[in-house]
Amino acid sequence: MTSRPPRPRERGIPEATVARLPVYLRALQALQDRGTLTVSSEALASAAGVNSAKLRKDLSHLGSYGTRGVGYEVEYLVYQISRELGLTQDWAVAIAGIGNLGRALANYGGFGTRGFRIAALLDADPAMVGQSVASLDVRHIDNLEDVVRSTGVSIGVITTPAASAQGVATRFVQAGVASILNFAPVVLNVPDGVDVRKVDLSIELQILAFHAQRRADGDGRDAERAGLELM
Amino acid sequence: MTSRPPRPRERGIPEATVARLPVYLRALQALQDRGTLTVSSEALASAAGVNSAKLRKDLSHLGSYGTRGVGYEVEYLVYQISRELGLTQDWAVAIAGIGNLGRALANYGGFGTRGFRIAALLDADPAMVGQSVASLDVRHIDNLEDVVRSTGVSIGVITTPAASAQGVATRFVQAGVASILNFAPVVLNVPDGVDVRKVDLSIELQILAFHAQRRADGDGRDAERAGLELM
DNA sequence: ACGTGCTTGTGAAAGCATGCACAAAGTGGG
DNA sequence: CCCACTTTGTGCATGCTTTCACAAGCACGT
Missing domain, CATH: 4.10.910 (30s ribosomal protein s13; domain 2)
Structure with missing residues (x-):
């Protein structure tokens, strides 16, 4: 029951490690762009701004992907981290609240390159609905359930005013969205099993x-x- | 040397506690707006989305500001937390990089109310310089040092493209800015004593x-x- | 084939953070 | 004045994170 080699990782990567994997991934991709083939834990750690022992322990939770005496093969590690983070599949994201911040996110190119696709924009303001932002039509928030279902949205981003955020969150959840990124300055109340992350400037x-x-x-x-x- | 009553708090509030104080503060201000005079740790904790034992321990690091059998006086606690966080003074903020996100931040009203004042906007694009955003003239990034000195900026916000972020950070630091909020997707290298926080969508x-x-x-x-x- | 040198992977220790559970301390009623 | 009730502040146990330090493992030169 504890044979490791074929499927190296057990369930349960520490939360602190998960939060750093994207940072490692970005550093690795920068190395890849520069044509670097292998990297030592020391070098990668310094590029990612952490200490090398921490980096090695973090990576050890994914499996044994390094070679002693040499380091890590950049391309292979990029793939392993991407897979672990779920970036080898495509995630459809809906943004609710097309104000300054919502527009900024919609126009931010950084997502597309990493498995995230902005699939829908929602707003409550009738004047906003129908406008085109980042080559997407803004739909009215009343269509949230339809939009989520028809475009297969699984991640909801909330950039509404604080007063509307809880309502939108509840509707996201009821439509089956179990991952929410909240920019509104309120604490969201959601049932167990729903994952909320907060970004608060x-x-x-x-x-x-x-x-x-x-x-x-x-x-x-x-x-x-x-x-x-x-x- | 350990007399507590007159100046209750020792140096050294845990980092995890510091990160939650702003959340408590916001919950308290919401209560204040509704006219609530006192609040129990249980009620405040639930409004802030944490467990009540944690809340009490967090607050105990600031001093003994509650009354047993009653709870906390809302107004007094708002003041104590604000003072601890340094919000009783006025912080001048400069935003470097006036793209979508920079504009969104400049126009976001939430800062002003809590001791933060956007004092300067900087950009490298000559077409951007001179434009007025959120009633402020955009200045050229080459004037960073002048602008920081003349407007007393002590917090720098970086919303430039990734490639420019490190350069801007270094200039902020050399101009005497020791607190940086970085939205660019890179790890910034700064000398000891400079505090960098990262927000990465x-x-x-x-x-x-x-x-x-x-x-x-x-x-x-x-x-x-x-x-x-x-x- | 073997030793040298380098770098990974990981026990073990130390340091933080969380949550329980209860004594201490205040309020208000009788 | 005392008692019952409420709620804070905190000692203690538990679990998670970080860091150290080193054995295990691999590559390369001879």
Whole structure:
């Protein structure tokens, strides 16, 4: 029951590792573009901004894809990580809320290259509906269920105002969408089994402000502290 | 040397706690808008989407601001968290890269209300320079140092293409900006003491895809798994 | 065929974060 | 004034993450 070689990975890659795999993938693709064939954990770790022991442990969760004394074959590793992340299949994404941010996402080219295809745009504003954004017609949010079903959407992105976000999320879920990326500044309530990730610009700024203040306090209070001057 | 009451908090709030304080703050402000005067850890935790023990431990790092048997006074807690996060002062933010995303951020009203003021917009495209976005003139990126100094910018937001991001980051740092929020899909290299946070849309989607695939694999392989059907 | 040198993969230790469960501390009613 | 009730603040146990340090393994030159 524990024969590893044929199907190397067990279920259960740590969450922290999953969050770093896309970073490794991007670094590897950059190497690939430059024609690099193999890379050591040290070099890849430095390109990805992590420590090499962490990188090796992360990769070890996918299987034993390196060669001792040599490193990792870039192309093979790109494939293995892509497969693990589910990027070898095609994911249809719907964006709800075509304001500034929704438009910015719709026009962002970075998705298409990695298995994500923007399949539908939805908005509640009648003036918006029917307009063409990034070569897609904006549909009215009332058609959410139809649109999800007919275009096979499995990931929903919410860029609506905060007040509408929960409603849209609930409709996504009821239409069978179990993965949601939420940009609205609210905590979404969804049933178990639905995966919500949140991106919140204002929270990131607040975290930066906290650290900036701490630096400033330290400088003021205990004269020079470790920090900027140790380079 | 360990007298607590007068200045309750020691240095060193855990990073995980810092990341949640903005969420609590938002939930508290929503309560405040509804006229709520006090709130229990249970109620606030549920509004913030966390468990109440975690909330209490988080808040205990700031000091003892609750009343046993009653809860927390909303207004007082808003003030304490704001102060801890450094939101009682005003932070000048510069946005470099006025593409779709940069414009979306510039026009997003959510910052102003919480101590952040967009003080400058920068772009490398001569056609963009001089245009007015969100009532600010776009300046050429070559003026970065001048702009930072003259407007007192202390937080830099990078929404440039990936290829330009590292250059802009380096210039921000040399101009004295020690807090950077990076939307470009690259790992930035900065000296110690500079705080970089990354927001990466494509990474979030990839993490969602991973979990979505895992759900699908499970359903296919071991018939029905725990998940959507347990509601 | 064998030894040398390099790099991976992984136990084991240390460090964080989470959640339980309860004592401590306050409120309000009788 | 005391008792019952509520809710905070926190010690402790558990689990997850990171980091160290080194044995195992492979390539290459001789």
